[in-house]
Amino acid sequence: MNRYLTDKLSHWVVLLCAFVSLLILALIAIFTFQQGFPAFREIGIVQFLTGTVWRPGQGEFGILTMILGSIYVTLGALVLSTPLGVGCAILLAEVAPHQVRGILRPMVELLVGIPSIVYGLVGMMFIVPLVREIGGTGFSILAAVIVLTAMVLPTVITISEDSIRSVPQKYKDGALSLGATRWQTIWHVTLPAARSGIITAVVLGMGRAIGETMAMIMVIGNAIRMPTSPLDPARTLTGNIAVEIMYAAGIHENALFATGVVLFVLIIALNSIAFVTRQREQEAE
Numbered sequence: 001m002n003r004y005l006t007d008k009l010s011h012w013v014v015l016l017c018a019f020v021s022l023l024i025l026a027l028i029a030i031f032t033f034q035q036g037f038p039a040f041r042e043i044g045i046v047q048f049l050t051g052t053v054w055r056p057g058q059g060e061f062g063i064l065t066m067i068l069g070s071i072y073v074t075l076g077a078l079v080l081s082t083p084l085g086v087g088c089a090i091l092l093a094e095v096a097p098h099q100v101r102g103i104l105r106p107m108v109e110l111l112v113g114i115p116s117i118v119y120g121l122v123g124m125m126f127i128v129p130l131v132r133e134i135g136g137t138g139f140s141i142l143a144a145v146i147v148l149t150a151m152v153l154p155t156v157i158t159i160s161e162d163s164i165r166s167v168p169q170k171y172k173d174g175a176l177s178l179g180a181t182r183w184q185t186i187w188h189v190t191l192p193a194a195r196s197g198i199i200t201a202v203v204l205g206m207g208r209a210i211g212e213t214m215a216m217i218m219v220i221g222n223a224i225r226m227p228t229s230p231l232d233p234a235r236t237l238t239g240n241i242a243v244e245i246m247y248a249a250g251i252h253e254n255a256l257f258a259t260g261v262v263l264f265v266l267i268i269a270l271n272s273i274a275f276v277t278r279q280r281e282q283e284a285e
Contacts, residue, residue, distance in 0.1 A: 085156030163197020
């Protein structure tokens with residue numbers, strides 16, 4: 001009887017925690033949309049999303065430059081972090097001896113716990129001066145991409161490693177018994193079988209990247225202009241909110257909340273892509 005009551009109590013506690021989590025998410029979404037809607041109504045959705053001038057004092061609110069800044073740094077981090085993360089995941093899951101794995105995995109997990117402001121400080125002290133040697137002020141999209149890559153890597157590595165480990169051993173044994181080498185097995189059997197998990201890792205890494213704020217503010221330059229080169233400064237959507245929210249009022253404040261709405265939609269879209277991709281891959285299997 002006690003075991004039955006414990007199971008029922010645990011069941012309801014889990015349901016309550018899930019409900020509270022969903023309720024908090026819903027309240028955040030409702031509040032953000034409520035505060036951002038006046039900006040969409042007064043400025044216009046098309047003008048807000050496609051405008052290239054952001055001058056709150058003159059009533060001009062266009063976030064296209066910041067959308068592009070967020071996309072550029074996110075895609076740049078994706079291009080760098082995907083091969084590095086998948087390669088490290090292969091090392092941890094398939095290649096490294098147990099002793100090496102026991103050292104590397106805690107190091108990867110440690111990267112997750114480092115505050116973003118620490119990444120920003122390291123970027124300012126080391127990455128920005130190195131980029132300055134190439135050209136420009138150093139505060140640029142390139143510096144932001146390098147810093148963001150380091151921040152995204154733990155997500156890509158961890159989820160990719162779990163996906164690679166979940167590939168049934170019989171797949172690998174079958175390939176090896178047919179004469180494939182170890183690397184041929186990894187490339188032609190293990191990675192395709194773990195593809196859905198790797199895609200999920202990359203998409204979730206993109207969601208992590210597009211929502212990053214403090215480190216980006218510190219290394220990207222925060223210039224509100226159309227970026228034309230990786231060495232140009234830029235501003236991201238999250239950076240725009242963080243820099244201006246403390247003194248914003250009226251329609252300016254509403255425009256910043258509307259920027260949050262755009263971010264909210266982008267992140268939901270990325271997570272939905274990851275979910276749909278995983279479902280299709282599982283159904284195909």
